[in-house]
Amino acid sequence: MSSVxxxxxxxxxxxxxxxxxxxxxxxxxxASTGLDSVMVEAARSRRRGGFGFFGLFGGLCCLFVVAAIVLVIVLVSRNRKKPRDPQDPGYPR
Structure with missing residues (x-):
């Protein structure tokens, strides 16, 4: 079995x-606290129009998280160095 x-x-x-x-x-x-009926009632009484403040906040939060992940991937791939040549004078010995 391979290590991966x-x-x-x-x-x-x-x-x-x-x-x-x-x-x-x-x-x-x-299941034991009767939370199912509370959730059903909340789903029925939920407003259907617009996103509201939390929809906007949630969308911005999602965009920031995606941007942070992309930024980390770009920085990691950019800072990845090529293997150093042992013939290079700056190669540690």
């Missing part, structure tokens, strides 16, 4: 464990 497969399977197992650790108790709590 080993790392991938470990990451997948860790993510699955974290998701189950968070989702199962939250689902049990939501």
């Amino acid at each position: 497969s080993k790392v991938w399977s470990r990451v997948a197992a860790a993510v699955t464990g974290v998701v189950l650790t968070l989702v199962v108790p939250a689902h049990a709590w939501a």
Whole structure:
């Protein structure tokens, strides 16, 4: 088994464990507190018109997050150096 497969399977197992650790108790709590009827009522009474303040704020937040991710990728790929030549006089020995 290659090292990439080993790392991938470990990451997948860790993510699955974290998701189950968070989702199962939250689902049990939501099912036991009668939260389902509150959520249905909130969905029915929700306003249908416009985005409102939180829609605008959420959109801006999403754009900032995407811009930050793109900026990080560009900076990392730009600062990636080529392997140094051992014949180069500045090569550490």
